[in-house]
Amino acid sequence: MTPIEFKLLSLLSKNVGKVLTHKFITENIWGSSWDNDVGSLRVFMATLRKKIEKSTDSPQYIQTHVGVGYSMIKVE
Numbered sequence: 001m002t003p004i005e006f007k008l009l010s011l012l013s014k015n016v017g018k019v020l021t022h023k024f025i026t027e028n029i030w031g032s033s034w035d036n037d038v039g040s041l042r043v044f045m046a047t048l049r050k051k052i053e054k055s056t057d058s059p060q061y062i063q064t065h066v067g068v069g070y071s072m073i074k075v076e
Contacts, residue, residue: 004029005048012062012072021069045070 001009007029012020013052022038030037045062063071 001051002050004044004050008044008048009052012070016072016074019065019069019071024067025069 006023011025011028019052022041026037026041045064046056049056049059054063059073060075061073063073065071
């Protein structure tokens, strides 16, 4: 896992069940200079999913909220 993927996973896990906006995530990971780079965020999220999800077609842990951001699903 890369340092960026680890930071993303940590941020999501600290906010389980909450929808984090693209802007909130990018500001917390890279700072305000990245707040409009949703494309890069999507790439990092895709590589993170490949590493932690059994199937990227039906994610168990990270949910996408189209046009808004991402959330980590609480697994019982």
